Amino acid sequence: MFSRAYRAAITLPPLLWVAIFLLIPYLLLFCYSFWSVSPSQEIVHSWTLGNYNELLTKRVYLQTLFRSMWIAARVTILSLLLGYPLAYYLSFHAGKRKDLLYQLVIIPLWVSYLVRAYAWKTILGSDGVLNTLLQYVHLTKQPLEFLLYSPFAVVLTLTHIYTSFTFLPIYASLEHVPRNLVEASHDLGASPFQTFWRVIFPLSIPGVLAGATFAFVLSLGDFLAPLLLGGPSGIMISNIVVSLFGAAYNWPLGAAISLCMLVLVITLLFFSERLEKKWSFR
Amino acid sequence: MVSSPQPEVVAHSKQAAGPLLSIRKVAKSFGQHNVLRDISLDIAEGEFLTILGESGSGKTTLLRIIAGFESATSGEIWMGGERLDPLPPYRRRVNTVFQNYALFPHLTVEQNVGYGLRIAKLPKDEIASRVEQALTLMKLTAYAQYKPSRISGGQQQRVALARALVNRPRMLLLDEPLSALDANLRRQMQVELKSLQREVGISFVFVTHDQEEAMVMSDRIALLRLGELEQVASPREIYSHPATAYTAQFIGHTNLLRGEVKDGVARCGSLSWRTGLRDGPGLFSLRPENVRIGTGTTDGVAVRFRGRMLRQAFHGATELLQIECADGLVLSVRAASRQSWQGELELEFSPADAVPVRESQERN
Numbered sequence: 001m002f003s004r005a006y007r008a009a010i011t012l013p014p015l016l017w018v019a020i021f022l023l024i025p026y027l028l029l030f031c032y033s034f035w036s037v038s039p040s041q042e043i044v045h046s047w048t049l050g051n052y053n054e055l056l057t058k059r060v061y062l063q064t065l066f067r068s069m070w071i072a073a074r075v076t077i078l079s080l081l082l083g084y085p086l087a088y089y090l091s092f093h094a095g096k097r098k099d100l101l102y103q104l105v106i107i108p109l110w111v112s113y114l115v116r117a118y119a120w121k122t123i124l125g126s127d128g129v130l131n132t133l134l135q136y137v138h139l140t141k142q143p144l145e146f147l148l149y150s151p152f153a154v155v156l157t158l159t160h161i162y163t164s165f166t167f168l169p170i171y172a173s174l175e176h177v178p179r180n181l182v183e184a185s186h187d188l189g190a191s192p193f194q195t196f197w198r199v200i201f202p203l204s205i206p207g208v209l210a211g212a213t214f215a216f217v218l219s220l221g222d223f224l225a226p227l228l229l230g231g232p233s234g235i236m237i238s239n240i241v242v243s244l245f246g247a248a249y250n251w252p253l254g255a256a257i258s259l260c261m262l263v264l265v266i267t268l269l270f271f272s273e274r275l276e277k278k279w280s281f282r
Numbered sequence: 283m284v285s286s287p288q289p290e291v292v293a294h295s296k297q298a299a300g301p302l303l304s305i306r307k308v309a310k311s312f313g314q315h316n317v318l319r320d321i322s323l324d325i326a327e328g329e330f331l332t333i334l335g336e337s338g339s340g341k342t343t344l345l346r347i348i349a350g351f352e353s354a355t356s357g358e359i360w361m362g363g364e365r366l367d368p369l370p371p372y373r374r375r376v377n378t379v380f381q382n383y384a385l386f387p388h389l390t391v392e393q394n395v396g397y398g399l400r401i402a403k404l405p406k407d408e409i410a411s412r413v414e415q416a417l418t419l420m421k422l423t424a425y426a427q428y429k430p431s432r433i434s435g436g437q438q439q440r441v442a443l444a445r446a447l448v449n450r451p452r453m454l455l456l457d458e459p460l461s462a463l464d465a466n467l468r469r470q471m472q473v474e475l476k477s478l479q480r481e482v483g484i485s486f487v488f489v490t491h492d493q494e495e496a497m498v499m500s501d502r503i504a505l506l507r508l509g510e511l512e513q514v515a516s517p518r519e520i521y522s523h524p525a526t527a528y529t530a531q532f533i534g535h536t537n538l539l540r541g542e543v544k545d546g547v548a549r550c551g552s553l554s555w556r557t558g559l560r561d562g563p564g565l566f567s568l569r570p571e572n573v574r575i576g577t578g579t580t581d582g583v584a585v586r587f588r589g590r591m592l593r594q595a596f597h598g599a600t601e602l603l604q605i606e607c608a609d610g611l612v613l614s615v616r617a618a619s620r621q622s623w624q625g626e627l628e629l630e631f632s633p634a635d636a637v638p639v640r641e642s643q644e645r646n
Contacts, residue, residue: 178382178384180380180381180382180384181384181386181387183349183351183371183378183380183384184378184380184384184385184386185386185397186350186351186370186371186372187349187350187351187371187372187376187377187378187446188372188377188397188398188401188445188446188449189372189373189398189401189402189449190372190397190398190401191372194401198397198401199386199388202388203387203388279388281387281388281429281431
């Protein structure tokens with residue numbers, strides 16, 4: 001149908017893009033993860049499994065990875081708990097206010113992530129908004145220290161940021177639930193509560209899965225929130241990668257961790273995709 | 283017409299052989315727009331009633347009010363001795379077959395059919411046997427484990443019917459359930475639906491815009507026009523004695539003759555016949571099949587006239603002719619498909635077939 005020249009012309013740019021920005025970097029990362037650093041801080045270009053060995057045997061890496069996953073899991077659950085009711089209300093009960101409310105939920109997405117993370121720093125700090133308020137109303141005598149520089153602060157900030165990301169796919173899937181199914185359910189004797197659990201929720205599962213995947217994957221790889229608000233106890237795996245590529249100058253180990261993360265995330269995406277397919281009926 | 287019943291009357295009406303459903307002065311408006319005005323209609327136990335109307339006539343709204351998806355702006359609905367309109371849809375013993383079936387896509391055919399019974403928390407073995415029975419009745423046993431997306435439109439239609447009927451509702455509401463099917467399947471389903479209704483003996487309230495469908499299936503037709511009931515009667519009655527010009531034109535095909543009645547004689551252009559009507563303007567509906575070509579009958583009072591063939595259209599079993607009378611009046615005439623006619627024709631009809639109808643009121 002199309003000439004070969006035309007087909008080549010339209011496929012070349014994306015191919016080039018993928019090659020330059022994805023394949024080559026990942027290939028480099030892959031190679032680095034099997035190289036090592038000499039005591040004189042030079043990259044040794046000979047193959048070794050040492051990085052992976054170190055990764056699995058040194059407590060700090062696995063521990064941080066598990067902490068990251070635990071933080072990401074909490075963020076996921078919290079943003080689902082916040083995002084789902086919001087999406088449900090907007091889709092089914094907001095009536096004329098729907099568009100306005102939708103915009104209000106979306107607007108924070110236009111604000112820089114960094115700004116929002118800093119905002120939480122201002123709110124949670126020892127002379128921040130929250131502590132000042134608590135002391136002012138005499139609920140506490142001293143500033144609450146656990147508010148900032150803790151996993152709590154990281155979870156709170158990430159939840160705030162990723163609730164919009166979970167809201168969007170859930171809202172989209174709820175909007176796709178045919179309203180006559182809700183009527184049919186009522187017609188067959190199901191109360192609104194029964195209708196929700198038997199019809200609406202099952203049909204919104206693809207959105208929930210997509211939202212959960214967003215929140216989990218994005219939180220898992222986050223490094224700004226732990227950097228700004230995490231403190232020593234809130235360090236996440238990306239912070240370690242960043243320091244290995246920076247101050248520590250151990251690119252091979254950093255690459256090995258990155259690659260593990262990559263495999264983890266791809267596996268996760270694969271299964272979430274399959275589950276989403278299983279739960280969509282169009 | 284219907285006064286609001288006293289409490290003691292209500293207590294008795296359960297035993298009385300009154301109507302199953304009573305719609306009393308129901309009106310519905312969306313903002314400024316009056317969709318339904320002053321609808322009063324009784325539906326008997328075991329009756330097949332069709333609510334017929336064009337799009338925008340309010341027929342679906344009326345059905346949705348009975349089902350409980352919309353609430354009436356004013357008026358009441360009673361079922362047996364119980365007032366229905368304050369109840370939410372899930373407390374009403376009516377079930378609906380939706381226009382696009384509204385089958386639950388995540389449930390199998392079997393689960394769809396058993397939905398209402400599981401909600402009602404019936405014992406498991408009773409659910410199983412009733413679902414089985416419904417699937418057998420609808421010839422769906424082979425598809426029990428299929429998801430709705432994998433079966434055809436006609437099968438989905440039957441699942442929707444089974445899902446509603448399995449609950450043994452007192453009344454089944456059907457919102458244009460056949461409109462998505464193609465013509466052949468549709469005609470077949472009309473017959474099946476009618477015999478199904480006889481079999482189960484449940485009242486059916488069927489909404490359609492298709493007058494032919496309404497005539498084939500119904501015990502009674504309620505013709506709705508611009509939110510008001512134009513006429514409620516059996517198909518034969520409504521066809522042969524339409525009350526208004528609109529009814530006559532909407533149900534079947536007709537010639538409207540506008541004229542005058544004076545001293546017991548109706549006069550429309552060059553046509554005239556004796557009538558028992560009072561003096562004044564007259565409007566008559568004359569069905570095309572009631573005009574005969576030729577004057578061979580022995581009908582002594584037949585109105586005889588001459589006309590010129592304008593057009594002839596083939597309709598299968600019949601031909602529809604357009605005939606221009608001497609005074610320029612054009613009549614549709616239906617004749618058996620045997621020949622072609624040309625030129626001047628002699629025609630006649632019986633005065634009894636010129637049915638007086640009321641002028642339909644203009645509304646906005």
